[in-house]
Amino acid sequence: MKKMLWFRRDLRVDDSMLLSVEGEVLPIFIFDINILNALEKNDKRVSFIFEQVVRLKAKLRALGLELALFYGTPLEVFSYLKSLGFSEVYASVDYDAYAKERDEKVGEFMHFHALNDCYLFEPNEVLKKDGTPYLVFTPFYKACQQLYTQFHVLNYTKAIQTLCAFDFTALWHIEKGSQRALHVKIESIGFTPLHVKMSEPQKALEIFTCKVNAYANDRDFLALDATSLLSVHLRFGTIGIREVVRYLVGLKNQGHKTEPFFRQLIFREFYAYLLYHFPQLAWKNYKYNPPYEENQESYERFITAQTGYPLVDAAVNELLETGLMHNRARMVVGSFFTKHLLLPWQKGEAFFAQHLLDYDASANVLSWQWCAGTGIDPQPYFRIFNPYAQSLKFDKETLYIKRFLPQLREIPSALLHKESYLLRHTIPNYPRPIIEHESARKRFLSTFSHTP
DSSP: OOEEEEOSSOOOSTTOSGGGOOEEEEEEEEEEHHHHTTSOTTOHHHHHHHHHHHHHHHHHHHTTOOOEEEEEOHHHHHHHHHHTTOOEEEEEOOOSHHHHHHHHHHHTTSEEEEEOOSOSSOTTTSOOTTSOOOOSHHHHHHHHHHHOOGGGGOOOOOOOEEEOOOOOSSEEEEETTEEEEEOSSGGGGTOOOOOOOOOOHHHHHHHHTTTGGGHHHHTTOTTSOOSOSOHHHHHHTSSOHHHHHHHHHHHHHTTOOOHHHHHHHHHHHHHHHHHHHOGGGGTSOSSOOOOOOOOHHHHHHHHTTOSSOHHHHHHHHHHHHHSOOOHHHHHHHHHIIIIISOOOHHHHHHHHHHHOTTOOHHHHHHHHHHHHTOSSSOOOTTOOOOHHHHHHHHOTTOHHHHHHOGGGTTSOHHHHTOHHHHHHSOBTTBOOOSSOHHHHHHHHHHHHHTOO
């Protein structure tokens, strides 16, 4: 039986579960109109994905395979392929609401085989003794450590595969039962070509060798190059999670301190696990109902980096300019958005979803719920980050702030951590703080205490 190999979050040929499936195969990639129609035409992620798909196509060709490219909805694409005699599809798991609904619908008329190629553990593999999912990270982490074996990081090798006959020269637009051949270029799907500068994943791993011992201490400092730079690659599977862990095992055997980074990888697992077991987390508070205001002016000042809080505005500019945001900055920004501005976390999550190159629904949703104090994990609602204290601690010399807010370069660093200075002085091309920190803190706590 002919098998379709649906590449999605696994854009690689090394250590690929899809390429371990034996038989006559048709590798495919679908540029999903349901997703693309919601994006701006200059979305950096689409350029990154398109570039990686073209690379994947060339790498498959070198293995004696190929990649069929489609533009349309998955249901229309698979209806067309079913008319050609295909009825079996293999794909890596995905747990966000749209992905689950999409896969269920495809599975109604196709034999759908879900492969756990994005995570180390299956969602029902790590459970409490009573069979229910863990709600707190530390017990989940300890359970993962106990369950972990070499099987979880097995290196999948290419099986014996033969390629199904197909026209691989075009990008096929499938719509309302018709097929139209397009040129294989990003303009064919209505997007602007942009080059996204990104280290190659294996190169990023090699560089991380020099950072891993100091990772636990340095990763929160905003101006330091201390992170792995792997988030985008893990998101789209240009490197596999198993390869990353195998690399960590090798470093650990050489005496390197790898546990802090491994812990962060398990956090990634935990958030995906929670979204799988509690899909309503994507839009609904798990606990508490904090006060919110639909204040459009506050929202506009936030998304245009005009809040008057240097660390917050620098982080928003980093996101807008690069498609990334430092993890420490994400926590400060999330707290500020929900607790200083009293804006609903769902709007902040949607803003991040629009701009993050490494956007992952589970990580983004659960992180925003953590910041808002509404999620499953026991983050107290009354913890409110002080952006000035955070910038003083993690960007004392304001190198990060001044990189993304160049209009502040002539201001002494010490003054940018002081609200009194920012409130009383006029800085060219930069606003005064939108609200005083202590006033915002008291407003949130007072309003929250009266929330039913």
